Amino acid sequence: IIPNKQGGTVLERQEQKLKPPSMFKVVLLNDDFTPMEFVIMVIQQYFNKDRETASQIMLKVHRDGRGICGVFSRDVAATKVEQVVTHARQAGHPLQCVMEEA
Ligand code: TYC
Numbered sequence: 014i015i016p017n018k019q020g021g022t023v024l025e026r027q028e029q030k031l032k033p034p035s036m037f038k039v040v041l042l043n044d045d046f047t048p049m050e051f052v053i054m055v056i057q058q059y060f061n062k063d064r065e066t067a068s069q070i071m072l073k074v075h076r077d078g079r080g081i082c083g084v085f086s087r088d089v090a091a092t093k094v095e096q097v098v099t100h101a102r103q104a105g106h107p108l109q110c111v112m113e114e115a
Contacts (some may be wrong), residue, residue, distance in 0.1 A: 035114055037090035041070070041097075042109040043078045051106055056082055059097055084115050 056067035084096035090112040101108035
């Protein structure tokens, strides 16, 4: 909004200088206690994967220590992490889920 010589204002188009939103990986971490079946169900339920894909991700985490379940905007990633950790704690499992900038 810019003042003019008549005491009014004119509205000028803003420059398009907004950065695209950062994206975040949601990563599952391995542990020795959470049952494989529970991890498969979590991946299916919160990351919309079919059972085959969820099993592959779970086995990757089991073997390598970590695995990516998906990439999301900051808010969605944070919500997924909270939902997965809350679900795991309610079931009494130590499953760890974290987000990191992609
Ligand atoms: N390592 C666990 C077991 O042998 C299975 C597991 C997989 C746990 C993935 C956590 O994110 C995980 N029961």
